[in-house]
Amino acid sequence: MATTESIKKAYIDYVLTEGTQPKSVYIFAKKHKLTEAEFYNHFGSFDALEQSIWTDLAKTTIAEIQGQEVWSGYTAREKGLSFFYSFFELLKGSRSFAVYSVKHLPKGLSTPRIFQGLKAEFEAFSNSILNDGLDTGELSDRKFFSKRYKDALWMQFAFVLNFWIHDDSAGFEKTDEAIEKGLNVTFDLFQRSPIDNLFEYGKFLAKNAGFKEPAGFGGL
Amino acid sequence: MSEQSAKEQNSIPTSKVQRSGKFVKTGIKVGGNYLKHYSKKLFNPELDRSELNEDNATDIYQSLSELKGSALKVAQMLSMDKNLLPQAYVDKFSQSQYNAPPLSGPLIVQTFKKYFGKSPDKIFDKFEPRSSNAASIGQVHRAELNGKKLAIKIQYPGVGNSISSDLKMVKPFAFRIMGISGKELDIYMNEVEERLLEETDYELEVRRSISFSEACADLNNVVFPKYYPELSSKRIITMDWLEGKHLREFLQTDPSQELRNQIGQALWDFYNFQQHELRAVHADPHPGNFLITAEGKLGVIDFGCVKEMPEDFYYPFFSLISADLLENKEETIKAFRQLDMIHPNDSPEQIAFYYGMYRQMIELFAKPYITDHFDFSETAFFDDLYGFGEKIAKMPEFKQPRGVKHFIYINRTNFGLYSILHELKATVKTDTYKPHVVLTY
Numbered sequence: 001m002a003t004t005e006s007i008k009k010a011y012i013d014y015v016l017t018e019g020t021q022p023k024s025v026y027i028f029a030k031k032h033k034l035t036e037a038e039f040y041n042h043f044g045s046f047d048a049l050e051q052s053i054w055t056d057l058a059k060t061t062i063a064e065i066q067g068q069e070v071w072s073g074y075t076a077r078e079k080g081l082s083f084f085y086s087f088f089e090l091l092k093g094s095r096s097f098a099v100y101s102v103k104h105l106p107k108g109l110s111t112p113r114i115f116q117g118l119k120a121e122f123e124a125f126s127n128s129i130l131n132d133g134l135d136t137g138e139l140s141d142r143k144f145f146s147k148r149y150k151d152a153l154w155m156q157f158a159f160v161l162n163f164w165i166h167d168d169s170a171g172f173e174k175t176d177e178a179i180e181k182g183l184n185v186t187f188d189l190f191q192r193s194p195i196d197n198l199f200e201y202g203k204f205l206a207k208n209a210g211f212k213e214p215a216g217f218g219g220l
Numbered sequence: 221m222s223e224q225s226a227k228e229q230n231s232i233p234t235s236k237v238q239r240s241g242k243f244v245k246t247g248i249k250v251g252g253n254y255l256k257h258y259s260k261k262l263f264n265p266e267l268d269r270s271e272l273n274e275d276n277a278t279d280i281y282q283s284l285s286e287l288k289g290s291a292l293k294v295a296q297m298l299s300m301d302k303n304l305l306p307q308a309y310v311d312k313f314s315q316s317q318y319n320a321p322p323l324s325g326p327l328i329v330q331t332f333k334k335y336f337g338k339s340p341d342k343i344f345d346k347f348e349p350r351s352s353n354a355a356s357i358g359q360v361h362r363a364e365l366n367g368k369k370l371a372i373k374i375q376y377p378g379v380g381n382s383i384s385s386d387l388k389m390v391k392p393f394a395f396r397i398m399g400i401s402g403k404e405l406d407i408y409m410n411e412v413e414e415r416l417l418e419e420t421d422y423e424l425e426v427r428r429s430i431s432f433s434e435a436c437a438d439l440n441n442v443v444f445p446k447y448y449p450e451l452s453s454k455r456i457i458t459m460d461w462l463e464g465k466h467l468r469e470f471l472q473t474d475p476s477q478e479l480r481n482q483i484g485q486a487l488w489d490f491y492n493f494q495q496h497e498l499r500a501v502h503a504d505p506h507p508g509n510f511l512i513t514a515e516g517k518l519g520v521i522d523f524g525c526v527k528e529m530p531e532d533f534y535y536p537f538f539s540l541i542s543a544d545l546l547e548n549k550e551e552t553i554k555a556f557r558q559l560d561m562i563h564p565n566d567s568p569e570q571i572a573f574y575y576g577m578y579r580q581m582i583e584l585f586a587k588p589y590i591t592d593h594f595d596f597s598e599t600a601f602f603d604d605l606y607g608f609g610e611k612i613a614k615m616p617e618f619k620q621p622r623g624v625k626h627f628i629y630i631n632r633t634n635f636g637l638y639s640i641l642h643e644l645k646a647t648v649k650t651d652t653y654k655p656h657v658v659l660t661y
Contacts, residue, residue: 069341070325070349078325085330169381171334176377180327 002034004042004052011049012097019100021046047113050101055117057094061087062125076133077187080153083125084179088164092172102165122157126150133190140192149190156186323359323376325349331374335453343451344370357420357524362461369461371445371521373422377455380420411625415503419524426452429459429523435498441486441517462519464511467643477645479516484596484646486518491637492653495630499534503527503629505636507643527629532558537630538655541586545659546579554661560624573617584608585634588650596638597645605638 010032014022022028025046029036043049065071065082074082091098105112111119130149133139139149160182164175328349332340340347344363351359351374358375418424426447433444443462451458465473470483487510494501502509504525511519536555539545546552553575556562562574584605588594612618641648 068329068339070329070339073349074325081324081326082329085326086333089330089333169378173377173381176327176330180324180377184324 002032002038002042007032007034007039007042008049008053011046012053012094015100016096021104050114051117053094053097054101054114055121057087057090058118058121058125061090062121064090076129076136076138077183079129079132080126080187081179081183084157084160084183085176088160088172088175088179091164098161099165102161119154122154123150126153130190139187139190140196142196146190152186152189156182323351327377328361328374331377331455335456336451340372344372347372358455363458365451369463370448371459371461373457373459375420375422375455380417407625407628411628415525415527415629418526422452422454422457425524426457428526429457432494432498432502432523432526433520436490436493439486439489439493441482442490443513443517443519445519445521459521462511462513462521464513464519467507467510467512467640470512471643477647480644480646481648482516483512483518484641484644484648485652487637487640487644487646488648488650489652490518490520491633495529495633496538496653496655499531500526500528501630501633503633505633505640507640510640525629527626527633529626529630533624533626533630535656535658536661537626539657539659540582541589541655542657542659545657546582546586548659549575551659551661552579558661559627561622563622570617574622577612577617581608581612588638588648589655592649592651593647594650595647596641597647602639602642605635 011022011028014028014031022031025036025039028034028046029039043052061083065079065086068082071079071082101114105114127150130139130146130153134141134146139146160175160178163178164172167175167178169175329339332338332343336343340361340363344365346362346364348362351361353360357379358373361372361374363370363372426449429444429447430449433447436442436444445460445462448458475483491501491505502520502523502525504522509520509522511521513519536558540552540555545555553562553571556575556578557564561578562571566574584601587601588596
């Protein structure tokens, strides 16, 4: 009896051995002594299958880090870091598949289909830690921008994934450095910074300094 | 400075470009300090350079402590050679001997998972996620297991890779601060690089710590933490947590002369036993590596930096310390030659000059060994020592590289030892572990 897991395993084995997706569900099913119907009971297509592998990685990671004792004491920044470290640690176990999968992504600007589930999980997770951070005042609540914070994290994620695919350092130490450094910079930007103060000072001047047309600031 | 060190550091510049950027920034700042100094001097010709030195040291220190890793280590090294540095640099660099800001909690968890497959809270009964202090290429956390208090030292990722490129960038600064020539700096930097790379190998450090603490087990009033190789790895060291005070905290409690002497004696014995019996020495005598326990014992907590002495260095150098050899000019010059302090192509005048200078230097250095007791509180001795150091630092004859590379760490060790004993104001029995001497060359 085929299970979701066994089909995934068979699929991963297939693409890693053959270096490409099976020509059709029929061929794949036949090779693994399944009926097509059995396959479709679990997945609608190969892409849906790959998508589910990535989504599960994110789900497993989130469940794992939220189960850690330290979790509740973490700041939003640390929660973000924790996700990245754990995700790539977990991904190490399926590195060949990850490399295959990322290298076969269609070129384009929109999120590839196989990452849609992962992205949904990631964004839900990001939103929850970012909202916590905004509530505690750790992160700066800026009009328009704070809604985009999660996009910055997603971009960071895509960057690190790509970095990791090409990382050849022992134990992927460089990926650890990339995470530590990159996420810290990103969260630094989410925090209250001189730019906020400059912006507010500008607003104050515009309202109170009595300038009709503040020179050089284009009527800020 | 204070608000700088109080806040948790949010990012470590780690790529070479970023690190270079840091140094360039420091360079600009230091340049700015000179500008500030000279513009002030225009209006106040009496102004001395101590404010300038102070400004420079602060800026260099800030950039070094943000860099962590080997740069911080170099800051620690520079602060050991008080005789080579103006006081202001020393004061600022000494700060780096205590605290530098920590790394993120999730990275700690990640490091444990990488080496043990488990997060630290699953390995230990208790694990403190905030580090208790920095260890220059890593940081220290408290933990508990089976009722035992432990200290866990964790190394930052990628330290080994960045050491060489760091040192290349430190060079121009060290060059300027220390005022020594490029070639001599090369010898120095290569030796430092070798030691620093060893320090990033935590597996080696655990092996060494265990063998040194066993070899030194019989020394009076010296204690070592127990090390746990099964809970250590390439980037993690687990050892017992030693309860105690750092030297400066200890001195603030205004300890009795007897207690100071006891600690001083323990230090003296610890170093001289290693030098003369083991021929390999804990070469990092900065105060942060020692703790003074409530029972008045000296705790040694870091064996990252060990200098081994080959025989062709040990015998000529330590034999010079015995008065008998130094009386014999011919044999002394032979020993100097062997140590590369006198070069083969030196002219007779040069030989006479260097013989005179080095003899003076060694006589100074050997003073504590000549009698069976020595009072390290004696300021005159240290004034002579620093004075002599400053004098030769200004001499054009000493801009050239002289002396074998082993001097770097052995001098650092012994001057470090002397200056800690001076801070302790301890009187020490100096004939407990005597040098082994050869009288002819």
